[in-house]
Amino acid sequence: MPSLDPGQARLRFAAARVARLATADATGAPHAVPMVFALTGDTIYSAVDAKPKRTTALRRLANVRANPRVAVLADHYDDDWSTLWWVRADGEARVLDQAPEALTVLAAKYEQYRNTPPQGPFLAIEVRHWSGWSAS
Amino acid sequence: MPSLDPGQARLRFAAARVARLATADATGAPHAVPMVFALTGDTIYSAVDAKPKRTTALRRLANVRANPRVAVLADHYDDDWSTLWWVRADGEARVLDQAPEALTVLAAKYEQYRNTPPQGPFLAIEVRHWSGWSAS
Numbered sequence: 001m002p003s004l005d006p007g008q009a010r011l012r013f014a015a016a017r018v019a020r021l022a023t024a025d026a027t028g029a030p031h032a033v034p035m036v037f038a039l040t041g042d043t044i045y046s047a048v049d050a051k052p053k054r055t056t057a058l059r060r061l062a063n064v065r066a067n068p069r070v071a072v073l074a075d076h077y078d079d080d081w082s083t084l085w086w087v088r089a090d091g092e093a094r095v096l097d098q099a100p101e102a103l104t105v106l107a108a109k110y111e112q113y114r115n116t117p118p119q120g121p122f123l124a125i126e127v128r129h130w131s132g133w134s135a136s
Numbered sequence: 137m138p139s140l141d142p143g144q145a146r147l148r149f150a151a152a153r154v155a156r157l158a159t160a161d162a163t164g165a166p167h168a169v170p171m172v173f174a175l176t177g178d179t180i181y182s183a184v185d186a187k188p189k190r191t192t193a194l195r196r197l198a199n200v201r202a203n204p205r206v207a208v209l210a211d212h213y214d215d216d217w218s219t220l221w222w223v224r225a226d227g228e229a230r231v232l233d234q235a236p237e238a239l240t241v242l243a244a245k246y247e248q249y250r251n252t253p254p255q256g257p258f259l260a261i262e263v264r265h266w267s268g269w270s271a272s
Contacts, residue, residue: 017213017215018211018213020156020158020168020209020211022156022158022166022167022168022207023166024160024164024165024166025164026164027164028160028161028162028163028164028203028205029160029205030158030159030160030166030205030206030207031158031207032156032158032168032207032208032209032224033209033222033224034209034211034213034220034222067164069164069165069166070166071158071166071167071168072168073156073168073169073170075154075156075170077153077154077170079153079247081248084170086169086170088168088169111215112217
């Protein structure tokens, strides 16, 4: 079961259309949510739909403010297990109200964001460690 | 952006072929890894390939032993964002060396496990809360 080297891991991650953000609150309770994202350098950007009337939707923001450590996972599943792979980016996240660079890279990757630019807030995740695995 | 009620969330989760397990260690550092799983009642079972020579592969087990709280996410992504959905199961995990019920339900769901039963250890996750969201 071969590991992916950090360069291979980073390339596969950058091309993925969706990833899953794992955070934890100050007491260590984990949380996970899917997110679209764009990678530039070793920074992952994502836009957060604030949904001010649904407090649970903001848990990722509260978690990041209390505990900036995050793990972001991109993976490929198929019933043919010889094609499986995953990549994990471990790093630290910040919440940004304004993020022009995030808007640029997200709009370049997703047509939806070109048509309707996200209002934010945004997450900027500085990746400290790339890891990954591929079945073949 | 409609929430899924717990019954709907549970049904979608049960049918998913892969989920992502988010754990955190005793210091609150989150971790995420994809996993195949089977749901029976409100218990999620998964088999862990122990890989004794690769200590990083055991981080999910060390985390669960230190901090049993976990979040498990199943989601659907497509570039047509009107079809997106996700379901999250929040609960507590245990590590089991032997788990006959896990073997039975995993083999019923995955052909690979019928051909080669997993040796374990296993994770048993008692789901305390189902939540989910669907774009349409």
